[in-house]
Amino acid sequence: MDAAALGMRTHRFTPEAVQTRLLDWYDRHRRRLPWRALPGETPDPYAVWLSEIMLQQTTVAAVKPYFEAFLGRWPSVADLAAAPQEEVLTAWAGLGYYARARNLHACAMAVTERHGGRFPDSETALRDLPGIGPYTAAAIAAIAFDRPATPLDGNIERVTARLFAVTEPLPGVKPNLQALAATLTPQARPGDFAQAEMDLGATICLPRTPKCLLCPLEELCAARAAGLADQLPRKAPKAAKPTRRGVAFWLTRSDGAVLLRRRPPKGLLGGMTEVPSSDWTEAGPGEGEAAGAAPTPVSWQALPGLVRHTFTHFHLELTVWTGRLESGEEVEGFWVPLEGLAAAGLPSVMRKVAKHAIKLGV
Numbered sequence: 001m002d003a004a005a006l007g008m009r010t011h012r013f014t015p016e017a018v019q020t021r022l023l024d025w026y027d028r029h030r031r032r033l034p035w036r037a038l039p040g041e042t043p044d045p046y047a048v049w050l051s052e053i054m055l056q057q058t059t060v061a062a063v064k065p066y067f068e069a070f071l072g073r074w075p076s077v078a079d080l081a082a083a084p085q086e087e088v089l090t091a092w093a094g095l096g097y098y099a100r101a102r103n104l105h106a107c108a109m110a111v112t113e114r115h116g117g118r119f120p121d122s123e124t125a126l127r128d129l130p131g132i133g134p135y136t137a138a139a140i141a142a143i144a145f146d147r148p149a150t151p152l153d154g155n156i157e158r159v160t161a162r163l164f165a166v167t168e169p170l171p172g173v174k175p176n177l178q179a180l181a182a183t184l185t186p187q188a189r190p191g192d193f194a195q196a197e198m199d200l201g202a203t204i205c206l207p208r209t210p211k212c213l214l215c216p217l218e219e220l221c222a223a224r225a226a227g228l229a230d231q232l233p234r235k236a237p238k239a240a241k242p243t244r245r246g247v248a249f250w251l252t253r254s255d256g257a258v259l260l261r262r263r264p265p266k267g268l269l270g271g272m273t274e275v276p277s278s279d280w281t282e283a284g285p286g287e288g289e290a291a292g293a294a295p296t297p298v299s300w301q302a303l304p305g306l307v308r309h310t311f312t313h314f315h316l317e318l319t320v321w322t323g324r325l326e327s328g329e330e331v332e333g334f335w336v337p338l339e340g341l342a343a344a345g346l347p348s349v350m351r352k353v354a355k356h357a358i359k360l361g362v
Helices: 003-008 015-029 045-055 060-073 077-082 085-092 099-115 123-127 134-145 154-163 174-182 190-203 222-226 287-293 338-343 348-359
Strands: 243-253 258-262 307-310 315-325 334-336
Touching: 015 190, 045 060, 045 099, 045 134, 060 085, 077 099, 085 099, 123 134, 134 190, 154 174, 154 190, 154 222, 243 287, 243 348, 307 348, 315 348, 334 338
Parallel strands: 243 315
Antiparallel strands: 243 258, 258 334, 307 315
C-alpha cells in the first residue's frame, strides 16, 4: 500500500488543505528562535546546520545559550573549521551526545575544504558531509535552501501519525510516517512548512495533552476524529537499560588543584575532559582492580554515596575515591584549580562527580 493509500484509509483531505491551513497558522504564530530567519530574511545555512546538530535529542531551551555562544565565538563555518577540536569540545561541554561535537568540527572542515565554505544545497551532497544523516540533510535543504525536502523529527512524526491516524508503533512505522509526511510537502515554501510542523508539534500537538481545540488541522485530523489523538504515536516497549558501575578518582595536591585528563578521541565522551575513572562495567571493579586503575598509588578513601547518571543506552553509578598527592611526582593528566573547573569543559557526569566531592568537603 503506497503512502497516499495509507492516509486515505482512515480520513480524506487534500495536501493543499493541510498546507494552506498550516502555513496560515505559521505566519501568525511562528516561534522566534535565534537560528530562525525572520519573515522576508534569507536563512543562514551555517546557523540552520549548527542549530539542527545541537537540537538532536536536546531541547530548544538547552540549545539557545550554546548556539549563541558558538555563533559569537565562531561566526562562520570557516572560523569553526579553524578552531582546535579541543576548544570545540570544551565549548560543547554540558550539551551531551559528544560525538555531535566531533562531527560538527569535522563537518565544518569538510565544508571549508570541499565546498569553499559554502554548504551544498542538495540532500545528496549534504548527506555526504560528516555527521549529517537523512533528517538533518532534509532539514537543511528545506529550511536553508527552500528545497522540497521532508525532514521527520519527533514533532513531525507526532503530527503525521495523528493527522493520518497511524496506529502501528514506532520505531518500525517510521518509514511509513516518512512517506506520508512527504505527500504533504509543498513545492512552495517547503522550509516554512517544515518549521510550521515543528512548531505545531512543539506548542499545540503535544505528546500527552494535545491542544486540539487550538490546532489549525483539527477538522482534518483522523486521530482527533477517532478519539485517538492523545494515544498516538504509539511506541513499542523499550528494553530495560543496564546499569554499569565504576570508580572516579578525585585526586588533589597541596595547592588544591584537581587532576583531570582527556578521554580517548573515539568512543563515549570521546575527547572530553574527565575526572580519571576506572572502566565502567555491569559488575563494577573490585577493590584491587579499582586500585590498579587509579592514576597513582596514594592512600585512597571512598566517599559515601554514589554519583548517578543516565546515558542513552545505560545507567551509570560511580563511587568516588579521594586522594591527595603530597610529592611532586609526575601523574598522567593535567592539574586544574578548583576555581577553574567551570571552564574546564567537563561533561555533565563529571560535573556531578566534582559536585559530589566538593560537597563532602574534599
